[in-house]
Amino acid sequence: MSENLSIKHYGIFLPGGVEITQTLVSMWIVMGILITFAVIARCKLRSFKPVPAGFQNFVELIVDIFDNFVVSTMGERYSYFANWFFGVFSFILLSNLSGLIILRPPTADLACTAALGLSTFVLIHFFGIAKNFKEYWKSYFQPLPFLFPLNVISELAVPVSLSFRLFGATLGGFILMGLVYNLFPMFLLFGLPAAFHGYFDVFAGCLQAYIFTILSMTFIRGKLPE
Amino acid sequence: MSIDARAFVLGCSAIGAGIAACAGLGTGIGQGFAAGKGAEAVGRQPEARGTILSTLLVGDAVAETSAIYGLVVALILLFANPLVGQL
Numbered sequence: 001m002s003e004n005l006s007i008k009h010y011g012i013f014l015p016g017g018v019e020i021t022q023t024l025v026s027m028w029i030v031m032g033i034l035i036t037f038a039v040i041a042r043c044k045l046r047s048f049k050p051v052p053a054g055f056q057n058f059v060e061l062i063v064d065i066f067d068n069f070v071v072s073t074m075g076e077r078y079s080y081f082a083n084w085f086f087g088v089f090s091f092i093l094l095s096n097l098s099g100l101i102i103l104r105p106p107t108a109d110l111a112c113t114a115a116l117g118l119s120t121f122v123l124i125h126f127f128g129i130a131k132n133f134k135e136y137w138k139s140y141f142q143p144l145p146f147l148f149p150l151n152v153i154s155e156l157a158v159p160v161s162l163s164f165r166l167f168g169a170t171l172g173g174f175i176l177m178g179l180v181y182n183l184f185p186m187f188l189l190f191g192l193p194a195a196f197h198g199y200f201d202v203f204a205g206c207l208q209a210y211i212f213t214i215l216s217m218t219f220i221r222g223k224l225p226e
Numbered sequence: 227m228s229i230d231a232r233a234f235v236l237g238c239s240a241i242g243a244g245i246a247a248c249a250g251l252g253t254g255i256g257q258g259f260a261a262g263k264g265a266e267a268v269g270r271q272p273e274a275r276g277t278i279l280s281t282l283l284v285g286d287a288v289a290e291t292s293a294i295y296g297l298v299v300a301l302i303l304l305f306a307n308p309l310v311g312q313l
Contacts, residue, residue, distance in 0.1 A: 149248070161291050168294035171301065211287040 003049070023112065023137055026103035030094045035116040057092045073217045076206065078224060081217065088116065089213045096170060096205025107208075110163065117163030120216040124158065128223030138224060158219055162212060173200030235309050243303040248295025256289045 011021035020088040041059050048056050066089070070082040097108045106112045140151045180196050181189070268275050269293040302308070 016257055164293050164298055165287065165291055168301075169290075169298045172294075175301070207283065211283065214284055215287065218284070 023103040023106050023109040026098050027106040034080055074221045085158040085213050088226050089209055092209040105170050107166050108174045110167050113163040113167040117159035121159040124223055130224045166208055173204055231313055239303045239307050243300040246296045246299040250293040253293035257286050260285055
């Protein structure tokens with residue numbers, strides 16, 4: 001097995017034992033793109049007109065699509081979740097697409113996806129307790145009281161399955177792209193990798209970002225009152 | 227012929243990784259079944275295409291979890307083998 005095929009992180013150590021890994025660098029690049037876009041959109045907000053055109057049109061389009069997506073999944077009453085999920089969705093989407101510009105996708109690291117899964121976990125239980133106190137505790141003893149341990153386990157499995165799904169799908173695509181680049185003979189490497197990038201980075205990346213957000217929404221909605 | 231203990235563990239880990247990847251078998255069958263039912267539903271009710279598609283994708287994502295667990299086990303055995311350290 002060639003050295004390039006290993007999925008090991010390459011990193012440099014700063015004084016004090018802090019390691020700067022590939023994941024960290026590509027995450028900074030993704031964050032930089034998102035923050036720059038947000039700042040530009042905020043600065044242009046002053047000059048927005050009633051009839052949109054150009055950049056304003058694009059910003060209004062993506063915000064509108066996402067608002068409709070959240071309202072259709074969670075209902076009109078919980079439309080304020082659109083703010084959080086728009087951030088999560090665009091972060092995961094850009095992370096998965098960052099494989100296209102030879103970065104190591106940040107979501108191919110369990111630390112990143114576990115953080116995303118845990119934030120969904122916190123949201124589920126925070127909003128469950130805050131908005132639906134009685135029903136929340138009652139739901140642990142449904143349908144029968146002695147099933148309490150099983151209900152707890154199924155709650156704990158939610159962040160694990162969310163984060164491992166995203167991690168496994170991205171890392172699997174990343175490894176397969178490494179195999180394509182390292183094991184294919186030279187004459188197959190013209191144009192063919194683009195098809196694999198189209199599948200593993202663009203198609204699977206968009207699908208996993210969509211699935212992460214819609215599953216998080218469904219789980220959070222499940223604990224909220226009607 | 228004597229076998230080095232490390233080589234034996236590594237070889238068995240590779241076989242185990244291959245077996246773990248078989249977890250994709252059931253998922254493939256299940257997802258194909260779901261996709262077939264989805265196509266049937268679109269054929270019966272073409273105007274509900276969007277709802278059917280998103281329901282199908284969420285169902286497929288949940289069904290895919292077991293295959294991805296298999297993949298993660300295979301990846302751990304191949305790239306971060308915990309057994310070699312115990313020799």
